Amino acid sequence: MVQAQRDSAFVQFERVQKSYDGQTLVVKDLNLTVPKGEFLTMLGPSGSGKTTTLMMLAGFETATHGQIRLNGRNINDVPPHKRGIGMVFQNYALFPHMSVAENLAFPLDVRSLGKAEKEQKVKRALDMVQMGQFANRRPGQLSGGQQQRIALARALVFEPELVLMDEPLGALDKQLREHMQFEIKHIADSLGITVVYVTHDQTEALTMSDRVAVFNDGVIQQLAPPDELYEAPMNSFVARFIGENNTMTGVVTALDGSRCVVRLDSGDEIDAKPVNVAKVGERTKVSIRPERVETNKARLRPGAHTLTARVEEFIYMGDMFRTRLSVAGNSNFIMKTRNAPDQVRLEPGAEIEIGWLPEDCRALDAA
């Protein structure tokens, strides 16, 4: 089992720690295994340790403790220029004094490739990012999106098996960013390369990744595929960080395997799914997605608990309606409903009954 895991591990962090000042750990006891060909995203707020982890993999920071392995080989003592890892930087880091073609030829010159082979590879890489006609431009003559493509082509032109990306789309506008997300994903899939991607944008992480590692406080909070991360957050940090969430605090009053009853601080009782609560009497924070709040009693199970809610605000968002409710003392409870023909537009001040399927409401740690 352990042997099999070793074999499928392309990138492996084993008990890695990092401290800059010798006192506080920026990365605490990191264990992470990335199989070959995976698109792994490290997501987290700034200062969560995700960029430090990436920099340790690239070789620009050294691990204070632990081992980093690439393809089974310990790379702790290998300098960055001998790791053969492609990297796309946040500010692109194109060489301003070289043309686009010279930028792309740089890693090939280092590897002493012949002229014909070099030109062919540069051309192929430029065509891949649809920048073939810009070979003779300087980076400064290109727009941000074009520079981003060149940076991507430069990181791929020497055919590395592993490519690291440090918030590469951070400086682009929304539309271009969304377009590039798909393009990067498609290129990575078609080349079969392993990608470790760092971002603080959760939509980006969910759209692009095979798996997402959510970082906070130097620790991976949850490592899971996007759907699992969104629908089954394992703790209240992940629930808060990924997507929109309504949270309410209370005490577990009944616990029965996959279901529990939580008495909220307001005294109301609700149904929930116990995720990391262990016993009756424990304090918990329940989390429910705005789009899983149900107003139609016919869709709830018989005997389900419901809550009375007062409509505070109704916002028309085109494809969705967003309703702000006052529920059990929380005046910031959001409900999202699809703009369907049978959907009522609620008036502020109206009183409604809301409920949910117990598995959509997750009872998490009280932190």
Add this chain to the structure above:
Amino acid sequence: MALPVYASTGQRVWHYAFRVICGLIFFYLIAPILVIIPLSFNAQDFFTFTPEMLHLDPAGYSLKHYHDFFNNIDWQLPLWNSLKIAPMATLIAVALGTLAAVGLSQSHVPFKGAIMAILISPMIVPLIISAAGMYFFYSRIGLQGTYWGVVLAHAALGIPFVIITVTATLVGFDKSLTRAASSLGAGPLRTFWKVQMPLILPGVVSGALFAFITSFDEVVVVLFMGAAGQKTLPWQMFTGLREQISPTILAAAVVLIAVSIFMLAALEMIRRRNERLRGLTPA
């Protein structure tokens, strides 16, 4: 800077007064240099404008001082000495100064402030004190009165200029470029020559220019360090003024001015080229 239509009387007065003051300052700075140029074509052996010169009579002008400068062994020897000493001193100052600046720009170097202060000190300590100190030190190790003695002394004077100009360009240097080069497989040496050096070149060149001029114009240190065999152009001008009062010194001065203007123009062209590169650099 045109005067806006709503300017008050006081602002109008100041607007023109400001221009007059600027003009006076430029005149004060440039006039002594400009006066030397026509004087150097004087047909007489005087340091004054003759009546013929003032009447723009061609007979009042001649190239005889230039002829003397370029043929008299008293001037040719110092000229060649200067041309041998200054480039070598510049080369050493640029190599060491650039390395020092690059090293001091790294974040992990301890005692940066102190090291920088020591390296810059030749610029701050009065020249006569440096010269006297070097004289005693170089005498002990047998360098006093030799070509390399003068070169090394001048290099020490030039290094602070190189460090300051290169450090200034390094401030604007994007560190992620060296990381990018490294991720693409380039070792530290290739990264330095192919990525860092081309981008800090303007700082290196202006530092080199200052170091060259420092050596080329220097008279105090060379008087201490040099023997007769290392007599430089400024040294010859100094003694020429004191002992011979030969107007050839005017021709020498004009040649030096021409060299300075040429070098400044070259520097400006490099600076513009770099600004074009940087202006287009992503923010």
